[in-house]
Amino acid sequence: AHLVFETVNSFLQHWPNTRMRNGHNIVPGTAPPGTLLYHGTWHSGLPPGPEWTATDPEHSILFCRNTNGEDGCWHLTLMTTRPLKVVYFDGSSAAKGPSGMMDTQDIIAWGKVQPDWAYEERDRIEALCEWGREYDVDGFVRMEMDFEVMLCNFTSSVRVVSSLTLAKPGTNPKASRMFEAIYAGSQHNRYPGETRVQLDLSGLVSFYDTELVPSLVPARFETERWTHRLLNISDEDVAQARARLGEVLSRPAYRSGSGIDxxxxxxxxxxxxxxxxxxxxxxxxxxxxxxxxxxxxxxxxxxxxxxxxxxxxxxxxxxxxxxxxxxxxxxxxxxxxxxxxxxxxxxxxxxxxxxxxxxxxxxxxxxxxxxxxxxxxxxxxxxxxxxxxxxxxxxxxxxxxxxxxxxxxxxxxxxxxxxxxxxxxxxxWNAWVKCRPACGPEEMCYLTTWPVGFPMPHRPRPRQPENGDPRSPSPSQPPVGEEPIPTRPPRGGRPPHGEPAEDWERPQPRCIRRVDPYTI
Structure with a gap:
């Protein structure tokens, strides 16, 4: 019960979901009309298929590109035209890695946990959007250094506010851009967190629900929350959780429960x-x-x-x-x-x-x-x-x-x-996790945030389709020979990993600099 209590208390807040990265909840929600979303890209057009959007521009600018040898990069600003029907995965659910951060998405996208598929982001977004089509889901909300919406369709629910070629950043661009993305995420550290998404808790699906997913109970007995994930879930419990989420997304408004906040x-x-x-x-x-x-x-x-x-x-x-x-x-x-x-x-x-x-x-x-x-x-x-x-x-x-x-x-x-x-x-409670003493005016309190301070990942070779044919480029990718659109912070340009932080597995609060030289 206390795990359900604290995870719900932490929804859409960056701080607790950076500390306890392995999410255990899936929640339906909406993003209201007039919500701005941002998309860093390599061209001026709208993506023809599912793509990633950020709730803050500092996040999307990390993915801003220009493949024509010109200065600057393309940055798209969008506004929702109607309420977006979204599904929220808690935890650091957009952070790539095999340690459990994407378990709940795997359950919905593929019907089982796939630790080796952490970097299969194109397959993931397409599988989630295909699954959500039956329930009129517009997108999926996740979090890494900031929040994002995996938007399934760029033509039915949003309109273009601007499509701009942004100037290149100044000196030390990699560190400053990454820090600014992390800083933008930190604005949602505490309650009420990211307010542009409203969740319907009457439709909560929790993998801490021992009646819904009893197969997870034995593996968690006397283990610390840091280690909790969904690896030991049974096929029956997977089917039951997916069915519960489908039922929640299908029910009419008049069956939305008691009305208790x-x-x-x-x-x-x-x-x-x-x-x-x-x-x-x-x-x-x-x-x-x-x-x-x-x-x-x-x-x-x-x-x-x-x-x-x-x-x-x-x-x-x-x-x-x-x-x-x-x-x-x-x-x-x-x-x-x-x-x-x-x-x-x-x-x-x-x-x-x-x-x-x-x-x-x-x-x-x-x-x-x-x-x-x-x-x-x-x-x-x-x-x-x-x-x-x-x-x-x-x-x-x-x-x-x-x-x-x-x-x-x-x-x-x-x-x-x-x-x-x-x-x-x-x-x-996450309210007790803080920097002691408090940070100075040129500092911010920080928890090690993916991808900075994480070990360099072992990335398995891309999966091939079951028929053995080479996978064709996804519609949103540039022509062959040009830089592919990134699905994570640029790696050519790799993010400033440096040496792994000592606390990357169990992050502890510390003060870092807000001005150059950065200490993330």
Whole structure:
């Protein structure tokens, strides 16, 4: 449940989907009329078939070309003329590589995960658009250094705003262009993220849905989220997931579910607890030289207790009080906290207790369970910590007749620290992943972003059609002998890979320069 919660909380945000690259969700959505899309190309005409467009021009300029020996390069700006029906793949789903970033697309395009086909982008876009034609899908939304729309048709849903020959960049063009694309993507780092696409969460298809895809459960048992992918999915679960997505894309508007704004509900929970839990964690990890003194221990415990009480304040009824005296034996255990159960129940059920599943889609029931189980665990831990603080005599408003014991308080704080550490690790909210200390004015906080800092890929030889005939050039490619249109940052001109970053597999936040010399 907590994985469904956090992945949905991260939709269309660059930061969390750069950190956890292997997406596990497919979501229908729309891009409204008047949305600008950008296409870097090698000629002035419209592509006759499916092609890639960017939501920011800094991204599409990476693919800008001119094959006639002239200065400058061609850059196309488009505007949507009607709502685009799109399908969103979360994670770094446009980043090329065999480590799982494209698994969900493979399932839809080819019916199975194809790790060796990561660079078969032309086949991929054509297969996805062919699959989506039955459901009137206009395009597919993905993310690498920024967001993109794989547009299936350039004549039925967009019109040309401009087709321009742009000037060549100045000095150090490769590094500066790549940085600017990454910087443009960083503008969508946090909620609300990329706002030009609106998702319909009532149609969510999640590969963390254990009822939809039970075959993935055993392989993930006791494994870290970094390693999760779809390699072990069964054929039956593939068929079920594809059928669910087809059903979602085919249903009429009047069957779109309960009308609950699930993202707003998830954000209410995140906004309520994110900074408060982080602050409690800060209080319990003092760094001063006198932090171990008995007076400081008691002071820290009382300050922490205030924060715990603030989180529970809407749920502490007037009759929620501890017994006046308590046994000091360890055997009493958590039964000593029975008096706090009413506060826990209210905290755990207030957001979801009145939501019923009658009009909900199967996706909404999954979301309801995700919110319910996540808030329940938060409330369990916070109520336990608060109750222990009351019993230890560090609460300003209630307590027992037992004398305050500094050693008992110190032991309690060890329990507190363990509890908050385990809760925050379990939740793993992206809001807590940040540069510490904050970056300077000429810097930005950065996570290693494909393709920069990744190992140079081993690219298998292009696949041949099943009949063995050489594959003919795709319609959007230039004539033979001229530079093919790129489906990734230019490699002739390779992007500034350099040495692989130490954290390319599990990126950690760090500050990088925003001005030359760049440090990506």
């Amino acid at each position: 699930w993202l707003a509900l998830i954000r209410v929970v995140v906004d309520r607890y994110s900074e408060r839990l982080e602050f409690v964690h800060h209080l319990l990890n003092p760094t001063g030289p006198d932090s171990g003194d008995s007076d400081n221990i008691t002071d820290t415990a009382m300050k922490t207790q205030v924060q715990l009480g603030n989180m529970l304040a809407p749920y502490i009824l007037v009759d929620v009080t501890p017994p006046s005296t308590l046994p000091k034996t360890k055997e009493a255990g958590l039964d000593m906290l029975d008096w706090a159960r009413p506060a826990y129940r209210l905290c755990a059920t207030t957001h979801t207790g009145m939501l019923k599943g009658g009009a909900m889609t199967s996706s909404e029931k999954l979301l309801l369970n995700a919110v319910h189980d996540t808030t329940r665990e938060i409330c369990r831990v916070v109520t336990k910590m608060w109750g222990l603080g009351v019993l230890a005599g560090v609460d300003q408003f209630m307590g027992t007749d037992n004398e305050r014991d500094v050693h008992a308080i110190e032991n309690m704080m060890k329990i507190w620290k363990k509890d908050i550490d385990e809760l925050m690790a379990w939740l793993d």
